Amino acid sequence: MHKNSMPACGSGFLARTLTRFAQLFENELYCERYSSNNKLLQSLDPRVKVVVILAFMVFANFVTSLAILEAVGIVAFFYACASGLPKADYLRRTWMYLPVIMFIFSLPGGMSFFVKGEPMIWLVPAGALGSNDGVYMTAAGMAMAARIALRTGDSLSFAFLLLMTTKWYGITGALRRMHLPEVFVSVLNMAYRYIFLIAEVGTSMMQARHIRTVGRIKTSSDRKYMSNMAGQLFIRIHYMSEEIYGAMVLRGYDGSVTTADVMKTDAADWLFLLLNAVIIMILTLGGYIF
């Protein structure tokens, strides 16, 4: 989030909560901006994109070779560049946080207690602190942690590519065409649609409190306010959900949703599908070699 878009609400609990709400909106606007570009991934049929991206995510979670996992990450990075996504931002959002955290959290599992193998990093030398064999990170353990981090990064990269290059209705349309139950797609759609409205109401409530706040507020008071706010939001949303249901019924909703498929698959989509099938086959073969 850019510093100049921080809500001017000081620091502390209120400011942090408002910042989170603001980030939600900013994220959505960010997605909308890049999904409107007419670059490589944006110009493809969302169904083809969903299939290809799911294929890469599944592949990344089955492959064990570190080199191939890195190659999958490079493929995703190439697609990000070809789709006009800002490189630094792409790397920051996909590789900087979650994969690093996953790697750090996986490290204890790579110690000699759990994974046998060649010592790589000695934590307690052999014979020290009453330990005959010592405690060390094994090469196999480090590779396991790296594998988990790379799989996370690869999956995140492809999920990010899908969200950044596809308008929301394209994603839901593609899910429908993949024969996901309509109720699942509808609930997902409504949740996505109304989370912004809930965030908007939440932001207004937080701002209303902020402008009536002088000096510091006790943490216990903050907690009490949060629970009150959650209750208020629930009541409002409950009322709103009844109205939304009424609005749906008034336009013919009877429990099932009928949609019109406006997506078209052309030669470029088939070529993209074929190209990625070849890439995955090459990577699979590479997995046996490396």
Next chain:
Amino acid sequence: MSNKIFQLENVSFAYPMSEPLLTNCSLTIEAGQRVCILGANGCGKSTLLKILAGLLTPQSGGFQAFGQPVKSAALKKEAAKAYHRRVGYIFQDPDVQLFCSSVREELAFGPLQTGIGAEEALQRVELLAKELDIEKLLDKPPFHLSGGEKKKVAIGSALILEPEVLILDEPTNDLDPRSQTWLLKLLQSLGRAGKTLIFATHDLDLVPHVADRAILFDEEHNIAADMAVKDLLADVELLRSVNLVDEHYHTHPWDFE
């Protein structure tokens, strides 16, 4: 053949554990009429509109629409669809009416749900979007729209079903003056096209330009007056007695031009 669209006889309604919102309400609305429902906040205007739309069922009294008794609990599947194709409803808050992921899907939702084929539904969407000047919004998610744009899409989502009756709850709420003028012209053209218009509003400037009949509710949830708009707005004492206006309210001759 009877021209009556809606007929209410001694209709009363109350939400569970709440005070009544309508008490012994009787009225008849005929085809092509342009009716505004007036009254102070909480007098039961929205409740009446929801009953007319088939969303709420009166607890007592008789309610007929298009010559048939209506019980919304009995409005199931095809009967409900047929009813809602004839009666369009526009909510006060457009956010509750816009639940799809794009404006195109939003406009196509009603036609597709009521059994109109996908091709025809999408054709209707294109035509209506052109008429309402919202073509540029078709691929946008509804939550990215401004208040005026949301209202336009909400109106479009009801109009696309080509209803005989259009019910609007506080149609000018949250609209800037330019959008209010747009809405005014739209309602006038719909009125000229023979649609039955029923709307609840607090915007007394809008009323004489769109409605020819006014139904006024008092704070006891009864109908206090049912008369021509011009006569009602001239009766400031009556409007004051139901707490709709204060002593400074007045009209001008040009309000009715």
